[in-house]
Amino acid sequence: MIQRLIAEFLGTAALLIVIVGSGIMGESLSNGNAGIALLANSIATGAGLYALIQTFGPISGAHFNPAVSLAELLWKRMTPKEFAGYSLSQICGGFIGVVTTHFIFGQALIQISSRDRGELRFFVSEFIATFGLVLVIALSGRRNVNTTPAAVALFITSAYWCTSSTSFANPAVTIARSFTNTFTGIQLSGAPAFITAQFGGAILAAYGSRFFIKTKT
Numbered sequence: 001m002i003q004r005l006i007a008e009f010l011g012t013a014a015l016l017i018v019i020v021g022s023g024i025m026g027e028s029l030s031n032g033n034a035g036i037a038l039l040a041n042s043i044a045t046g047a048g049l050y051a052l053i054q055t056f057g058p059i060s061g062a063h064f065n066p067a068v069s070l071a072e073l074l075w076k077r078m079t080p081k082e083f084a085g086y087s088l089s090q091i092c093g094g095f096i097g098v099v100t101t102h103f104i105f106g107q108a109l110i111q112i113s114s115r116d117r118g119e120l121r122f123f124v125s126e127f128i129a130t131f132g133l134v135l136v137i138a139l140s141g142r143r144n145v146n147t148t149p150a151a152v153a154l155f156i157t158s159a160y161w162c163t164s165s166t167s168f169a170n171p172a173v174t175i176a177r178s179f180t181n182t183f184t185g186i187q188l189s190g191a192p193a194f195i196t197a198q199f200g201g202a203i204l205a206a207y208g209s210r211f212f213i214k215t216k217t
Helices: 002-029 034-060 065-073 081-106 120-139 145-162 171-177 188-215
Strands: none
Touching: 002 034, 002 081, 002 171, 034 145, 065 081, 065 120, 065 171, 065 188, 081 171, 120 145, 120 188, 171 188
C-alpha cells in the first residue's frame, strides 16, 4: 500500500509542476496572448499526463485525482481506507508540486490566488469535464486497456479548450491551484463549488458508465 501511496503523491506532485509550470512559462513567453499561453498549458498538461499515467499506472493505477479514486470506490475496486489514503496523498502531492514550481521559477513559495472563477457556468463546466473524464476512463479501455492513457491525456487536452473553466476536473488539482497566484490559479473561495461539481460529475459517470457496459453486446 505504501508504494501505491508514494506513487500517487509523486504523480500528483509532478502533474501540478507540469500544469502550473507550463502556465507560468506560457504566460511569460506569450507577451500577454492568453490563447498562446493556454495552448502551451494544454499541450504540456496532456503530454505530461500521458507520461505520468504510463509511469505510475502499473504501480497505483495513476489516479492523481480524488474524483477518479471515488469512482474506483463506487466500482468496488477500492476500499474506503484505500480511497482515504489515495485522496490524502494526492492532495499533499498537489500542494508540494505547486510549492516546488514556485521555487524553480523564483516566486514566493506560498501564494493565494486572486483569479476569480466563481460563476455558475464554471461550476457546470467542471461537472461536465469530470463526468467526461470518468466516462473516458470507464469505457475507453473496454477493447484495449492500453489505449486508456492516451484517451485520458487527449480528453484533458481538448477539455482545456471546450470548457469555460479550462477543465480542472480534479479536486486535488483545484486545492493546489488555489495556492498559486499565477495563470492557472483559482480563488480559494471558488474551490469548494468546483470540488462539489467534480465529485458530482464523477458519481454520475461512475454509475452511468454501468449502463453502457451492461448493454454492450
